[in-house]
Amino acid sequence: MTNKLLVVDDEEGIREVLEITLTDAGYEVLTAENGFSGLDMVKTHKPEIVLTDIRMPGMDGMALLKTVKQTYPDIEVIMITGYGDANLAIDSLKIGAVDFISKPVNQDVLEIALKRANDRIRTREKLADHTRNLEILVAEKTRKLAESEKRYVQLFNESPAYITILDENLRIVESNNRFKDQFGDHPDMYCFQVRQQRKTPCDTCPVKETFADGHSHTAEMDVTLKDGRVRRFFIQTSAIPDDSGRIRHVMEMCTDITVIHQLQDHLAALGLHISSISHGIKGMLTGLDGGDYLIRAGLEKNDFQRISKGWDIIREKIAMIRQMVLNILYHSKDRTPDMQPESVFDFIQELVTTMDPRIDKAGIELILDTPKPSTDFHVIMDKTLLFGACLAILENAVDACISVANDRKKLTIHIQVAQTPDQVVFKIRDNGKGLDRQYRQKIFSLFYSDKGNKGTGLGLFIARRSVQLHQGEIHVDSVPGEFTEFTIAIPKKASDI
Amino acid sequence: MTKKIMIVDDDPAITKYLETLFKDNGFDTCIADDGKQAMDVFLDQQPDLITLDLEMPEEWGPRFFRKISKKGYTTPVIVISGLSGRTHSIPKAEAFFAKPFKADEVLAKVKAVLGV
Structure with a gap:
């Protein structure tokens, strides 16, 4: 040079x-x-x-x-x-x-x-040169650091979980965007205020446990979002110590497991369903065996009465299998209600006509306190759904009456339809055996029946679901040995549904 | 002397089946359609053997069995039930048949227990 x-x-x-x-x-x-x-x-x-x-x-x-x-x-x-x-x-x-x-x-x-x-x-x-390189290096590192910080903030905010950082008093000192979206931005509020809408900390608190022992803890809790919806959360915590090792903050990461919970319920119901169906089918098969035996023995001995009895049993079991299959099919499918205006008079007439043979055979007096053609009115309903619900209740009423036929002078079923400004109320009351408190609490549960082999435990469960699809209410009142009364109330106007 | 079998089951189709089966094979029968009624029938009829369902309305089979055992009766019991895997509910039962059962097998067991 x-x-x-x-x-x-x-x-x-x-x-x-x-x-x-x-x-x-x-x-x-x-x-x-x-x-x-x-x-x-x-x-x-x-x-x-x-x-x-x-x-x-x-x-x-x-x-x-x-x-x-x-x-x-x-x-x-x-x-x-x-x-x-x-x-x-x-x-x-x-x-x-x-x-x-x-x-x-x-x-x-x-x-x-x-x-x-x-x-x-x-x-x-x-x-x-060295200074220049150093400056370039510092600029590069600074850029990377800023990028990295931005990235971590982005990861924190966009993480597919609800993340909060809490202090020892359970105060939220930081939260990610997902959390703020669903719970609102509440700086310095307590986690139990924001998520559980409580005034005091929860009885079981994984954050407190982590502050106490430094380990990660888990819990499942119901939380209320800012729009009022309740969701099931799985919560996991981890300690955030400072340079001296003291735990100043705890991070809480929550995952919405509502869907998993619903799935668990479905699986449990499915297990129960299969077990109940299998039990019911065993009883029906035994009955069919019995019918088959009576028919064969009747044919051998030329005994027409045996053949007739055997055939009755087979027909009864076939009807039970048909009902069970229909109920299972109904239960397995989601159905959107087909809401149409229906005449209450026609509805009750059809219901009574369907049940009349059984009611008559059992010697039950049917009392109707329902609209006449002159006082008839229309209700917006899915007729098939509501008809099925009323039929299930009526069948229960008939069974309840039959079970006390020997002890009662007079068996009655009372059907009443009344209207309030907003609702139409159906009442079906029988003076049969009544329901004890324990059974009343479970009566609308899936596969719960007090009729032994005769009940599938589906009828009233489906009845409640049908009423719920009308945005209506169903409840039961009863005194054991005296009466049972089912009440169905559905909104009157289509706009209410 | 003709042996008497008491049939306890809440399904009339099944009681009719067992009643006919036992009568056709030379046994006397009596019937109860739930555990509660079973005690009255049992005391009245004094059967030599009981076929007992487990799950029934009002009172279930094992409770009826406990009641007669407490009274000192040792009448042999054969369980016929749709509840498989519940053999432990009446450990002293002579046999456990799951529904749907095979008529020949139930008859053979009844005869063996009654020594006919």
């Missing part, structure tokens, strides 16, 4: 000698005869090294040195001193000269001074 070098000396001879020597040494040499023109050359050509005589008329070497170092601190200045300039030479070093050489200029001394100047220039360049 060729260095640009400026020689400043008022003695032309010295300038020429140095120019020749330094050009031979590979420098691009500039010359000036005094400080002022030297300074002009510096400004114009920016040499890397200035070789200047100390003593010159006008602006001397010291003044040039000062000015150059002030303006161009990276230019290295070597002083050329004469006899008796020792103190000045030392002073020049103090104000930034890299070295000094004395006249007459010795070639070796000059080379050493130039080497020192060049070394200093290279060192400075390396330092500048």
